[in-house]
Amino acid sequence: MKGEIIFVSILLVVATYMLYESFKYPLLAGLFPSLLIATLYFLSASILINSVKTRRGGGAESTDKVRLLQVTPAVLIFLLPLLIYLLGFYFGIAVFQVLLLKYFRYSWVKTILLTCLTELMTYLFSLAYPLPIGLIFSMTP
């Protein structure tokens, strides 16, 4: 499968970088990771060969093309750290939740109620731990 080949290749690139780095360390420090990476090379070669064979045989090609619209929740999840960084936990999480619930077509009443519930949870956490208020709100004029 194409995706599998790309995934294993990315891991191999990272492993190769780590192998290169491990040569810089003293023998005792570099030996264990080097042995692990060598095993990973061996295993990934076997996985890749198998994957290419499967592909040539015409089987198991992934057909689940995900439409752009369906990816929206995942994009929102991956944007959440940025929202938290900019707006802090209170507002970042609130924006995330409103967008996600509206995407799933929840009514405004339910959306606001659920968001308030999450905000309450965040507030309870903030009583015990210092949660940042975000870059935008921490800027002084």
Place this chain on the structure above:
Amino acid sequence: MTFPLFPEYLFSLDIYFYLLLGVLWFYVFGILPLVGTLQGLVILIPLVYRLDIPQAFALLLGGVAGMWLAESTASILLRIPGGPVTVPLIMDGFELTRRGRAGLALGAAASSTLVGGIISPLFCMFLLSIVLLVLRFLGPAEVLLIVLWGLITSAVTLSEKDRRKGIFSAFLGLLLSTIGFSYASQVPRFLFGTYELWEGIPMIPFFMGVLVMPEFVRYLVRGEKYVVKTEYLHLTGGFFKDFLKGFRETFKSIRVLLQSIVIGIIVGIMPGAGLATSSFLGYSQASLTTKRKERLGEGNLDGVIGPQAAIAAGFPGDLFPTVTFAVPGSASMAIILGLLMIKGLTPGPHMLARQASLVYYMYWIIMIGCVIGTLLSILLLPLIAKIIKVQVTTWAPILIALIFISTYIDRFSFFDLLLLLIFTLLGYAMEKYGFSTALLVIGYVLGDLIETQAMLVYQLYGLTFLLSSSTLILVVILTLVTVLSLRAMSGKKGEGS
């Protein structure tokens, strides 16, 4: 050497408060679709590791031990298994519900859970006493061999579809564990230009990203909705009479009950075999030994008793190799092992020899948790349909927010939120392409221990340790145990399927 069978922690009242909290927490996770024990454990970790060790274990181990009836209830009443563990219960359990005999199935499940959950920890404590006597014969080389054996056995048993991918996942986990300052060689390694990785990859974003988040991402991207059919759900009138009858019926199938408990303990102790295997084996064995007139799959009560007793007995067994030899047999146990390490304990023979009372305490709390959790689950039965009917899209955003907050408060670092996303991508891709995230976690948790032990053994004996007689005997025993049990398990699985 002392045998502190009744640890003092058991007499402290706050333990029971945390135990009750844990039972309620895992009750909800046991019922809700999409999440289960593993997710419940991971999300709790950042919140519990500020607690004392006994309190943390009361919350986690007691809570998990108390959730089995709740998880099975969803399978029996609504045909919605909380995870692969309770799938066998659907066959006869839901069949009984369809016939209006849900009480009978739940009563039998409750008594099987109680018996399995009491006998198994007692047996494991007895086994611990024997292991404590054997420990003096184990040196670092033997411990290393046992840990490696556990890892390889887990890799083989947890990756039935493609063993190469299973072993690849375990080795990738081991490689990730080498990131950060190595205390064994006193050198910082693979920091990728940031000092945030000085102490290695932090456990919380790693566990959350690899084990919890991919499930949410996949589900939310698919945007499906669970439709819960509750037409057979009538918990009134004859239900409670049936429940008591089912409770008593378990003791009429004493052979099925006891054999399932033995299966649960043995399979639980085998690294990587997991509770799902116990449950399926319990079911297949029940099909061979049942004396009831109904056939299995057509509402035979032994089809409920077998898997349920095996599940309840399997969890204490699963903990056994984790605490005795630092060999976690599943992702959940890898998390427990990680928690022990966060708390500054070194699981394995050393901990068992020096802190035996803590290990005994863990088994007592599992037993008490099972009893309290089962009784509470019985009381909360009417609530179950209400909880399960709440759509995933309603509670998933709240849990995602909780995951982000928990990850942040671990080290108060935004970098950890980025790590969370990176590991979410890794976990998502691994699951999509058939790699094992459970093995990745097991490898990651064991990596440091394996490297330290290997270095110690190398410095003490060089490579000659492989030729010592005790090591050779251990290698032969472990190989035989692995080959025989793998053969037996694959044979039984074939029969079960």
